[in-house]
Amino acid sequence: MAFLQSSEPAQATVINTGSELLLGRTLNTHGQFLANALWPLGIEVARQVTLPDGDSIKTELLRALEDSDVVILTGGLGPTTDDMTRDMVASVLDVPLELDVAVEATIRDYLESRGYLFAPHQSRQAMVPRGGEVMPNPLGTAPGLFFGPDVLAEFECRALAVLPGPPRELHPMVHEELAGRLIAALDGGHADSIRAVDFRLVGVGESTVTELLEPSLASIEGLKFGYCARISEVDVRCVGSDEVIDRARRKVVEFFGDQLIGEKGESLVGVVLDGLRERRQTLATAESCTGGSLAGALTDVGGSSDVFVGGYVTYSNAAKVRDLAVEEAALAMHGAVSEEVCAQMVAGCQSKTGADYVLACTGIAGPSGGTTEKPVGTVFIGLGLPDGRIKIEKCHFRGDRCAFKQRVIWSALDRVRQAMK
Amino acid sequence: MAFLQSSEPAQATVINTGSELLLGRTLNTHGQFLANALWPLGIEVARQVTLPDGDSIKTELLRALEDSDVVILTGGLGPTTDDMTRDMVASVLDVPLELDVAVEATIRDYLESRGYLFAPHQSRQAMVPRGGEVMPNPLGTAPGLFFGPDVLAEFECRALAVLPGPPRELHPMVHEELAGRLIAALDGGHADSIRAVDFRLVGVGESTVTELLEPSLASIEGLKFGYCARISEVDVRCVGSDEVIDRARRKVVEFFGDQLIGEKGESLVGVVLDGLRERRQTLATAESCTGGSLAGALTDVGGSSDVFVGGYVTYSNAAKVRDLAVEEAALAMHGAVSEEVCAQMVAGCQSKTGADYVLACTGIAGPSGGTTEKPVGTVFIGLGLPDGRIKIEKCHFRGDRCAFKQRVIWSALDRVRQAMK
DSSP states (O other): OOBOOSSOOEEEEEEEEOGGGGTTSSOOOHHHHHHHHHGGGTEEEEEEEEEOSSTHHHHHHHHHHHHOSEEEEESOOSSSTTOOHHHHHHHHHTOOEEEOHHHHHHHHHHHHHTTOOOOGGGGGGGEEETTOEEEOOTTSSOOEEEEOTTTTTTSSOSEEEEEOSSHHHHHHHIIIIIHHHHHHHHHOSOGGGEEEEEEEEESSOHHHHHHHHHHHHHTSTTOEEEEEEETTEEEEEEEEEHHHHHHHHHHHHHHHTTTEEESSOOOHHHHHHHHHHHTTOOEEEEESTTTTHHHHHHHTSTTGGGTEEEEEEOOSHHHHHHHHOOOHHHHHHHOSSSHHHHHHHHHHHHHHHOOSEEEEEEEOOSSSOOOSSSOTTEEEEEEEOTTSOEEEEEEEOOSSHHHHHHHHHHHHHHHHHHHTO | OOBOOSSOOEEEEEEEEOGGGGTTSSOOOHHHHHHHHHGGGTEEEEEEEEEOSSTHHHHHHHHHHHHOSEEEEESOOSSSTTOOHHHHHHHHHTOOEEEOHHHHHHHHHHHHHTTOOOOGGGGGGGEEETTOEEEOOTTSSOOEEEEOTTTTTTSSOSEEEEEOSSHHHHHHHIIIIIHHHHHHHHHOSOGGGEEEEEEEEESSOHHHHHHHHHHHHHTSTTOEEEEEEETTEEEEEEEEEHHHHHHHHHHHHHHHTTTEEESSOOOHHHHHHHHHHHHTOOEEEEESTTTTHHHHHHHTSTTGGGTEEEEEEOOSHHHHHHHHOOOHHHHHHHOSSSHHHHHHHHHHHHHHHOOSEEEEEEEOOSSSOOOSSSOTTEEEEEEEOTTSOEEEEEEEOOSSHHHHHHHHHHHHHHHHHHHTO
16 A cells, blocks of 8 residues: 655554454454555554454543544444444443434335334434434445544544444445545545545556556645555545546546546456447357456356356367367467467357457466476467457466466456457 | 353453554454464454554553453564564563574574575574463464463463464464463463364355254363354364364264365365376366356366366357257256256266266356246256266255355365265
């Protein structure tokens, strides 16, 4: 995570509550998610604590309010009696819990629209410690809560956020409700006018993104930003007003317009499948080194059968000859990992399936099998186009066997995305 | 995690140190791993704290020693100056740091046997706070440290373990070095005589394992045990003396001998590939609902090309007809998800590839596509045997699309494992 801040980062304590997090059943991913989400806002996680449901939460909360600029408390917002977070916050802040009738109505609507009855104990979730702002939760019944500097006057802390435990509810709430409030609490300004956007880039490394984009983004006044890199993807996180985000978007598009796949959490596989579906076009695969994992990634997405017609996993030379009509002579002369064989794999798959797009790959995943001329990590990626043309590219990817496979898959899928433009 | 304890569990605090854990780069899996590993020993994680490298570790360690029965501290054992864990432990325990020449020699051997020079700063890793027992680390240079009740006399805590940060070094050290010491420290007895073993079962659910096995295991005096379930796998963790482990093994074999794939962390894919390699037999796949992910799982393992000759991802009906010679009439009469089509997929793949074993699957992964007769989750799994026979089984698996795929894959692979017996 690279970052650029005008001043020392604010210090945050993250407290994750929930006995399930300490029983080994559930992996606690909140720490990592929040670290990535807070960093671009100029907030550093200085301590992360996981606690079971119970009174130790109060002690830890008080300690955090006294030694941190920002406190994030997750979990324990459900309707049952072991969901005590609201009560504990009210007790530590020494304010009464009050029923928020608007929140109660929202919870009632949420449940009834899904065919559930609103039970009296659900009202617990509409209790708000006085001074707390409600952060709506469109994906569940428990709203989040936010306490700003005024309510926290007697503590060191300037912002306390209380968030639901399930990641699918917590993640959007952090981006859509919390980010702006945190910036307003720490830097001043109006929370409503601040948004957080992740520009997702594929097919480019983090160091290239940083090098080319950072000077431009740094010159945009009022913009906070950071990066989050995964294998074959980089998210550029930008936080600021609409106008500031627009300026950042123009810079991202200027440098990496070809690599930008979306700003709403889009996945590359989804973008490719949706693009093909819109065009009523089909895709087939002919895999050697990825060994079925490219087809597997496509079929992990529901509805992929509209687009993906099938594939060949031609791991052995015999399979390449039999299923894709690769010539024995080409295998003998150039080897299985070669431009010629890759092109014949594409052609064979085109002729068998008649798919509009064909992806083929043949390479050396390792750990063994490399030579001086073709070291481990060498791969040929072939693309068959709707007009019948075939494009082959030679690449080299780092990483262990599984990382190599993923890089090849992302690179192959990105070729289809680019070709559809 | 089910468990069975004769008394209230001991309370542990886990402190994970390392700035990388708070920057969002690295997902902290220590909490989950340690919760699973400590539970069968009668130890419950009551608090887990993640801290950056720095002085806050000392404060937290002191607090934990004062309010916990067991303290586990991870990370910061490397040779560089920000690896301060040894110094901090010595300071908090108020004991001197002493050079352990045997440890220094081990580190020197470890490095030199891998072609590295032993640099003077490496000696840091051989410094041991007085009273600490060294826990050897065959997978790295940093040994672990253990402090028992004698050294901790002035604290509430009865056992302090200091472990290396990298999971691949930490995991075996917990099982092989720490488990026995913790039991000895908490319950008395000799650490050397106590071992921890994970019996890995596939193709059986946790509730069945618990129901059948628990009464038998509970009757073995001196045995501590627990379960760790993943999709399609259950580990039965047993801790005790060699004799006690032998008795537990006999019970595991009595009830689940067919499901037991190993006790050294074996993977089902690895067991199947190794079994076929030993027999010089081959495997091919014909996938519909798993969409290439079965082949992908096989080829995630290095050297799988010895055994796995290739596969067909026949996602569309046209592909089933073209590539596997499935009859149009069978598709029309019985549908793609049927015993007849599954059997024809196996036969087609046998005849195309000549592989000794063939796996085929056709089912409804969802979320849409289900009917009253064949609801989402229905799947036919076919196995072609070396003698040409074909076996088909109809199954139903729960879970979202990806969980469904994994359950089908594990179930299919387990059929090959069972057939090889």
